[in-house]
Amino acid sequence: MSASAATAQAERSARLAALLSRVSLSDQRAFEELYRLTSAHLYAVALRIVGERAIAEEIVQEAYVNVWHHAGTYDAARSQPLTWLMSIARNRALDLKRRREVDTIGLPGADDDSPGIEFPADGPSPVELLLAGADARAIRDCVETLEAGAKQAIALAFFHGLSHGELAAHLREPLGTVKSWVRRGLAKLRRCLDQTVAAR
């Protein structure tokens, strides 16, 4: 990432953190601005996971209601503001998706595509997304070191919220294989990221 992009990002983080602290004091204008600056991220992430506009809208709605009430629990020393906000939406989307799977289709079958696994026809694929990114440089370099199966499984899980069962169905591989790809992939990712951080 270039110095100017890094500076722009640091400025944005500082601005979002300042807005969050004002929101914790019930500042409505700050909340409105925070929503304006971040909602398109939360919505995009939720929509990719749940795949339905109405549900993604509900997730965004719940996430911001939650932020309004709990902005005071945001700790700037521990996470980036956008990460914190996006985690709220991501985790809600994942919880909801898992709950719906259990409610409606039981455990996903190991053959054929399970319902609900739909990928947008246009736009970057999960692997492209995984390998893209200026800010994501360190993690991108580390992802490059993963074997193809692990790379694809991790991308699908992260961007589309696929469970192990869905990954196995989608990739047409045994569940055990997919689980170990994910497990080993994450462990390798962590070692690689730790080294990158240590090398700085």
Added chain:
Amino acid sequence: MNLSHPDRRERLDRLAAEYALGTSPPLVRKRLAAIARGDRVVADALRQWEERLAPLAAEVPVITPAPRVWARIASRLGIEMRPAPPPPPPAPWWGRLALWRALSIASTVIAVALGIAKFAQPPGPDVAPIVVVLAGSDAKPALIATASRLDRYLTIKPVGNTAPAAGQVFELWALPQASPPKSLGVIPAGGVVRVPLAAPADESLTNIPALAVSLEPPGGSPTGQPTGPVLYSGAVERMF
């Protein structure tokens, strides 16, 4: 399951990684989230993995939710909806930089997402593009202008089916810091098109913080200044 015990660190790390990635089974998700509420070590492990993977989430191209989402949030929280925006000040429109300033953050984000294009190209001294996301007052991207530093043209790509009204054309304007807009020419009709520049893009856009697009009669503005409405604008982002 005392996950914060040192012996269990490795297991905690694995569970936290799968939680952040999203592959944990529903019961494990629920359990971990519940434990994290009362256990700082577990909470930190989850947060650290969320931070590690976060740069990936920032790559997802942004999508603006429908206005009803904000309306519902505001009504649930009893937040007054802001009254209609005040009438525009009498200054010339290019002096009212607030519009593209406000958009520049959104466009930075989109530009980062567009880094995809950058990394898809082979590395070299001139791959880093200049990106301008031209968006309307609803902050929705309408046109995306890109160029490499040495290109003598801007590549303009419409987002969705952005096109001028029948019998009219889009004209592209450079908005210098403190002087009136300079025309960069009419944007040719058709999907992905090029607008030629007199000098390499990096040079042409020196001291040009933003671009804008106005609606003009065929052939472009007869006066040398925008005559029709300014539909889109966006900050010039340099991805290098």
